[in-house]
Amino acid sequence: MLDQIVAHTRRRVAAAEAAKPLHQLMKALEDQSSAFFPRSLPQAFGQQAAMAVIAEIKRASPSKGPLNMTLDPKEQADWYEQAGVAVISVLTEPEHFKGSNEDLVQVRCCVKCPVLRKDFLVTPYQLYESRLLQADVVLLIAAALPGDQLAAMHRQAAALGLQCLMEIHTREEVERVLALPLQRERDFIGINNRNLKTFQTSLETTRQLRPLIPGEFICISESGISTPDTVAELKEMNIQGILVGEALVTAADPGNALKLLVGTG
Ligand SMILES: O=C(O)c1ccccc1NCC(=O)[C@H](O)[C@H](O)COP(=O)(O)O
Numbered sequence: 001m002l003d004q005i006v007a008h009t010r011r012r013v014a015a016a017e018a019a020k021p022l023h024q025l026m027k028a029l030e031d032q033s034s035a036f037f038p039r040s041l042p043q044a045f046g047q048q049a050a051m052a053v054i055a056e057i058k059r060a061s062p063s064k065g066p067l068n069m070t071l072d073p074k075e076q077a078d079w080y081e082q083a084g085v086a087v088i089s090v091l092t093e094p095e096h097f098k099g100s101n102e103d104l105v106q107v108r109c110c111v112k113c114p115v116l117r118k119d120f121l122v123t124p125y126q127l128y129e130s131r132l133l134q135a136d137v138v139l140l141i142a143a144a145l146p147g148d149q150l151a152a153m154h155r156q157a158a159a160l161g162l163q164c165l166m167e168i169h170t171r172e173e174v175e176r177v178l179a180l181p182l183q184r185e186r187d188f189i190g191i192n193n194r195n196l197k198t199f200q201t202s203l204e205t206t207r208q209l210r211p212l213i214p215g216e217f218i219c220i221s222e223s224g225i226s227t228p229d230t231v232a233e234l235k236e237m238n239i240q241g242i243l244v245g246e247a248l249v250t251a252a253d254p255g256n257a258l259k260l261l262v263g264t265g
Contacts, residue, residue: 001196005120016125017125041163044114050264052087053258054116055080055248059098059099062199074106080255081111083259104133115137116138121141139167140164140167142176166188168191169196187217206221219238225244226244226246231263
């Protein structure tokens with residue numbers, strides 16, 4: 001599935017680049033630079049009394065199909081912010097998650113917290129694009145960036161002033177990520193509990209990989225998190241934040257669902 005999504009993403013980026021070449025993006029970025037004030041993820045996490053939540057905005061997923069096709073990104077973001085969210089993650093991938101770049105722009109405008117661009121970022125063009133969309137944080141998935149690609153994307157993201165959520169799922173990916181010149185104020189580790197081959201989620205992934213990550217880095221557990229008991233278990237594993245999608249976008253009252261999850265409701 002990951003290979004399929006990445007192949008589709010490369011075609012999507014090629015089309016975007018044909019319509020608007022990189023040099024035009026760079027020029028637009030120069031014009032925008034003085035008006036962009038990035039929002040810090042560590043600062044947002046520092047303001048949280050309970051487990052910090054990165055709440056996701058997505059309409060569908062490859063594993064579950066449609067989740068909430070009528071979701072209004074601004075309304076959902078507003079509910080999250082009122083419930084005390086730390087960061088909002090916006091899925092911009094159109095084919096499998098039914099998201100768009102416009103969703104991110106709308107959300108970033110209407111909230112004060114940092115916004116994560118969740119997509120399959122595999123080319124530098126997408127990093128320039130993310131910066132232009134005013135994303136504060138981008139997701140770099142180690143499994144989608146083999147060989148030198150991970151280091152190259154991380155370097156370029158840093159050069160553009162983007163904070164990075166470095167997503168890992170295996171011991172080998174932890175080693176690849178930790179070999180990069182990470183900075184703890186700007187780079188965060190996301191342990192994905194979802195196996196992207198089988199779609200199964202297991203907290204065991206976080207339990208096994210968390211001890212391999214140095215304590216200086218903010219560490220986030222991602223996917224399949226839907227109960228306060230799970231959140232309590234993750235706290236015991238020394239996890240500072242959780243990334244939650246399905247449990248919130250399918251809830252009748254997403255703000256209340258968020259508060260109940262972390263015990264602030
Ligand atoms: O969610 C999927 O089916 C999926 C399939 C292939 C690649 C990525 C996928 N999900 C992206 C995510 O990382 C999740 O949206 C995120 O961790 C939230 O997970 P959940 O709370 O289980 O919705």
